[in-house]
Amino acid sequence: xxxxxxxxxxxxxxxxxxxxxxxxxxxxxxxxxxxxxxxxxxxxxxxxxxxxxxxxxxxxxxxxxxxxxxxxxxxxxxxxxxxxxxxxxxxxxxxxxxxxxxxxxxxxxxxxxxxxxxxxxxxxxxxxxxxxxxxxxxxxxxxxxxxxxxxxx
Amino acid sequence: xxxxxxxxxxxxxxxxxxxxxxxxxxxxxxxxxxxxxxxxxxxxxxxxxxxxxxxxxxxxxxxxxxxxxxxxxxxxxxxxxxxxxxxxxxxxxxxxxxxxxxxxxxxxxxxxxxxxxxxxxxxxxxxxxxxxxxxxxxxxxxxxxxxxxxxxx
Amino acid sequence: xxxxxxxxxxxxxxxxxxxxxxxxxxxxxxxxxxxxxxxxxxxxxxxxxxxxxxxxxxxxxxxxxxxxxxxxxxxxxxx
Amino acid sequence: xxxxxxxxxxxxxxxxxxxxxxxxxxxxxxxxxxxxxxxxxxxxxxxxxxxxxxxxxxxxxxxxxxxxxxxxxxxxxxx
Numbered sequence: 267x268x269x270x271x272x273x274x275x276x277x278x279x280x281x282x283x284x285x286x287x288x289x290x291x292x293x294x295x296x297x298x299x300x301x302x303x304x305x306x307x308x309x310x311x312x313x314x315x316x317x318x319x320x321x322x323x324x325x326x327x328x329x330x331x332x333x334x335x336x337x338x339x340x341x342x343x344x345x346x347x348x349x350x351x352x353x354x355x356x357x358x359x360x361x362x363x364x365x366x367x368x369x370x371x372x373x374x375x376x377x378x379x380x381x382x383x384x385x386x387x388x389x390x391x392x393x394x395x396x397x398x399x400x401x402x403x404x405x406x407x408x409x410x411x412x413x414x415x416x417x418x419x
Numbered sequence: 420x421x422x423x424x425x426x427x428x429x430x431x432x433x434x435x436x437x438x439x440x441x442x443x444x445x446x447x448x449x450x451x452x453x454x455x456x457x458x459x460x461x462x463x464x465x466x467x468x469x470x471x472x473x474x475x476x477x478x479x480x481x482x483x484x485x486x487x488x489x490x491x492x493x494x495x496x497x498x499x500x501x502x503x504x505x506x507x508x509x510x511x512x513x514x515x516x517x518x519x520x521x522x523x524x525x526x527x528x529x530x531x532x533x534x535x536x537x538x539x540x541x542x543x544x545x546x547x548x549x550x551x552x553x554x555x556x557x558x559x560x561x562x563x564x565x566x567x568x569x570x571x572x
Numbered sequence: 573x574x575x576x577x578x579x580x581x582x583x584x585x586x587x588x589x590x591x592x593x594x595x596x597x598x599x600x601x602x603x604x605x606x607x608x609x610x611x612x613x614x615x616x617x618x619x620x621x622x623x624x625x626x627x628x629x630x631x632x633x634x635x636x637x638x639x640x641x642x643x644x645x646x647x648x649x650x651x
Numbered sequence: 652x653x654x655x656x657x658x659x660x661x662x663x664x665x666x667x668x669x670x671x672x673x674x675x676x677x678x679x680x681x682x683x684x685x686x687x688x689x690x691x692x693x694x695x696x697x698x699x700x701x702x703x704x705x706x707x708x709x710x711x712x713x714x715x716x717x718x719x720x721x722x723x724x725x726x727x728x729x730x
Contacts, residue, residue, distance in 0.1 A: 280433050288509055289507055290456055294449075294450070294451040295448070296450075297449075297520070298445065298447040298463065299445065299520070302443055316659060316662075318703070320706055346729055365455060367452070368679065374524075379730050388725065399663075422631065468650065469580060471624070473627055473645055477627055537648070540651075541646065552581040552584075554646075567637025
């Protein structure tokens with residue numbers, strides 16, 4: 267069973283949840299990212315996600331280790347889908363179980379923020395009137411410190 | 420489709436999630452409460468939940484309205500199970516979708532806190548060495564203000 | 573007559589979930605609680621319960637009419 | 652020789668995801684980036700990319716050996 271995974275097929279959220287439920291978990295916080303149609307005035311028709319797969323899975327595991335350090339009783343699993351996704355398709359599912367609920371919420375939220383910082387996955391929006399690689403259309407977005415915050419070498 | 424529901428059968432988390440995903444949701448925060456074996460030194464063998472069912476469903480709907488007021492673009496669904504539950508069984512599933520993730524986390528967390536305040540559901544712990552109705556074994560726990568905070572008449 | 577509903581430890585101690593009580597009505601929530609204690613006994617925690625009238629939380633001075641359903645709500649512990 | 656991997660807008664602009672580059676090695680990450688720009692051209696955003704060596708983020712002065720895999724990582728946008 268792979269706790270941290272990049273996949274091409276639709277994500278089965280229940281499978282991700284089942285990886286983290288155990289006899290001493292009392293709370294599971296699940297985060298599901300879905301494809302939204304409207305962003306401001308822009309209408310998305312579909313998305314494409316691309317990943318540097320082996321490195322992305324390593325980085326997801328690293329997020330798992332960070333969670334373990336901060337919330338020692340937490341158990342986490344993350345699956346991120348790549349390929350072509352339609353409106354309302356699930357792009358990412360994060361599940362974190364803990365004995366008590368506060369930690370579950372915090373760790374789950376931590377995980378999605380870290381995914382957006384350090385995991386080599388890229389999203390291309392296909393709008394009604396064009397397309398763009400998100401966050402880098404003009405090629406002038408850079409990591410302020412030269413590397414994503416908190417990456418350890 | 421009932422968004423706020425007390426049920427006797429096992430909760431299908433995916434069904435609850437499906438009630439809130441729509442074309443302009445981008446994030447779903449799901450909270451799942453499961454039966455934990457150890458609470459401090461005490462070992463739970465199983466639990467029983469009892470509810471004042473029609474009123475509990477009304478109170479869950481009220482939580483839904485409170486969420487709507489605070490996060491107007493949120494869509495929420497809550498299912499709470501009653502009856503006998505074994506270790507790791509799901510007692511409650513909350514799903515909240517929003518356009519952006521921060522609101523989803525906040526609203527989902529708000530919902531579980533409110534359930535613990537205003538919804539007439541009671542839990543009886545069956546430990547290895549006895550049993551108790553949680554929060555009221557000594558019969559001296561009371562609501563500090565005479566009514567749960569924020570109940571509107 | 574009012575319908576009384578009991579739950580959790582209260583139902584367990586009373587040995588029943590439903591009781592009907594005859595009393596002069598309308599009356600206040602406070603008076604119903606008093607009458608209940610006289611008729612059924614002083615169940616543990618009964619003074620600390622919330623009371624719902626017809627499935628809505630009520631205050632001590634709210635009015636109860638004939639045929640209303642009064643539920644004693646011990647501190648909740650769902651979730 | 653080093654293996655170069657490109658993603659997202661970089662792969663699209665270059666028209667390929669994989670390139671091999673011949674150069675004197677070992678060299679620094681910075682030198683590989685410079686050599687890449689000389690050989691392949693100045694792809695939009697190439698100077699702002701992170702670089703991973705063998706699937707781990709690297710700094711400008713880290714050393715690249717023959718046979719290493721160098722990935723240019725544009726700002727990520729997963730989740």
